[in-house]
Amino acid sequence: xxxxxxxxxxVLVAAFCALVLSITHLTTAxxxxxxxxxxxxxxxxxxxxxxxxxxxxxxxxWQDDQIVWCAQRIVAARLQADGxxxxxxxxxxxxxxxxxxxxxxxxxxxxxxxxxxFLNDHQQGxxxxxxxxSTATTVGRIDAVTGATISSNAVxxxxxxxxxxxxxxxTRCRS
Amino acid sequence: xxxxxxxxxxxxxxxxxxxxxxxxxxxxxxxxxxVVNALGLSLATALVMVGASSSIAMLRRWIPDFARLPCxxxxxxxxxxxxxLLLQAFAFELYLxxxxxxxxxxxxxxxxxxxxxxxxxxxxxxxxxxxxxTALGFAIALLLLGAFRELLGSGTLFAGMSxxxxxxxxxxxxxxxxxxxxxxxxxxxxxxxxxxxxxLAGANALINRISRSSTEQTESAGDDAxxxxxxx
Numbered sequence: 001x002x003x004x005x006x007x008x009x010x011v012l013v014a015a016f017c018a019l020v021l022s023i024t025h026l027t028t029a030x031x032x033x034x035x036x037x038x039x040x041x042x043x044x045x046x047x048x049x050x051x052x053x054x055x056x057x058x059x060x061x062w063q064d065d066q067i068v069w070c071a072q073r074i075v076a077a078r079l080q081a082d083g084x085x086x087x088x089x090x091x092x093x094x095x096x097x098x099x100x101x102x103x104x105x106x107x108x109x110x111x112x113x114x115x116x117x118f119l120n121d122h123q124q125g126x127x128x129x130x131x132x133x134s135t136a137t138t139v140g141r142i143d144a145v146t147g148a149t150i151s152s153n154a155v156x157x158x159x160x161x162x163x164x165x166x167x168x169x170x171t172r173c174r175s
Numbered sequence: 176x177x178x179x180x181x182x183x184x185x186x187x188x189x190x191x192x193x194x195x196x197x198x199x200x201x202x203x204x205x206x207x208x209x210v211v212n213a214l215g216l217s218l219a220t221a222l223v224m225v226g227a228s229s230s231i232a233m234l235r236r237w238i239p240d241f242a243r244l245p246c247x248x249x250x251x252x253x254x255x256x257x258x259x260l261l262l263q264a265f266a267f268e269l270y271l272x273x274x275x276x277x278x279x280x281x282x283x284x285x286x287x288x289x290x291x292x293x294x295x296x297x298x299x300x301x302x303x304x305x306x307x308x309t310a311l312g313f314a315i316a317l318l319l320l321g322a323f324r325e326l327l328g329s330g331t332l333f334a335g336m337s338x339x340x341x342x343x344x345x346x347x348x349x350x351x352x353x354x355x356x357x358x359x360x361x362x363x364x365x366x367x368x369x370x371x372x373x374x375l376a377g378a379n380a381l382i383n384r385i386s387r388s389s390t391e392q393t394e395s396a397g398d399d400a401x402x403x404x405x406x407x
Contacts, residue, residue: 006239008237009234009237009238009239009242009246010238010239010242010245010246012234012237013234013237013238013246013249013250014249016230016234016250017249017250017252017253020226020230020253020254020257021253021256021257024256024257024260024261025260027264028260028261028263028264031264031265032260032263032264032267035263035264035267036267038267039267039268039271085275108271110274110275112275113205113206113272113273113274113275113276114205114206114208114364115364117208117272120271120272
């Protein structure tokens with residue numbers, strides 16, 4: 001006769017793990033949400049630079065689904081590119097009249113660290129900087145990054161698509 | 176040498192996970208581009224290592240033999256998730272750059288091997304000592320590689336430490352090499368393999384020299400010779 005399988009042990013282990021996870025989650029959840037919001041807003045602020053909306057307005061605008069800022073003939077939208085390891089969340093700002101790009105910034109991504117580090121680099125001369133001042137027609141000429149063509153093509157396509165879909169006449173801004 | 180210190184030095188030096196056992200090399204190669212990345216991953220790994228080892232040692236009487244591995248992996252995954260949450264809460268910028276490699280601590284065979292071969296057979300206290308030693312050994316290797324690759328690859332040391340220690344750490348950055356002296360290759364993936372190979376060779380040469388000189392001194396081909404046979 002085989003011994004009766006004792007499941008008490010594994011159940012105990014699972015309960016222990018659940019407890020550890022719940023405690024960590026409860027103690028960190030608020031802080032993580034704050035960090036994420038601050039990070040997103042910092043990205044938008046970096047993107048818009050001088051044409052900075054005030055923070056209260058920004059927080060309100062962030063509630064919107066896609067268009068996060070739309071004033072002074074500048075539109076900023078949240079995009080999602082279909083990257084190699086998951087969605088790449090982008091912020092794109094452009095001038096509503098000429099569809100000239102003001103900037104692209106990557107808010108969140110799951111691409112391979114090291115290989116896709118260029119997505120975190122917003123400094124001068126970086127790949128993301130090449131989007132600045134390009135237009136809906138010239139954005140297709142930006143070269144993909146060697147070794148990370150899926151990630152960079154995804155970003156480029158998402159940007160090009162958003163620009164094509166945005167109709168200057170139809171973009172309604174609050175002010 | 177007392178039992179505790181013996182276990183500790185065995186864990187971090189004589190059986191170092193990185194350069195003796197060659198375990199956990201994937202994060203070691205991928206994250207060692209800078210000191211701050213290396214430090215972040217070392218801390219996360221140490222947390223998982225100590226958390227998982229102590230829990231397994233504590234619960235070892237309850238873990239039945241047939242469900243050993245699932246239980247170990249569940250516990251390791253739990254602490255990996257906890258480490259991710261803590262990293263997101265306290266070092267969000269750093270989390271963004273090393274997130275993927277924190278996630279795959281789950282599959283780090285270094286932790287699983289300590290769980291299987293040590294923590295599940297030993298008391299809580301010795302398991303914690305062993306886990307701390309292993310984590311230290313891994314951290315030393317990771318930090319050495321990180322410093323080496325950051326210095327020669329991008330010419331700086333301690334850049335971006337503010338991601339971990341707050342804005343005051345921005346002043347810690349040392350710009351040591353001008354662009355002419357930097358070897359860009361070292362900050363790219365092939366550089367990781369090259370520098371890890373150099374580290375491995377250096378550590379083994381050092382260990383061989385030490386063990387040779389100690390056998391010459393004592394003239395007893397010893398029972399206390401370090402066990403430095405590699406396993407993959």
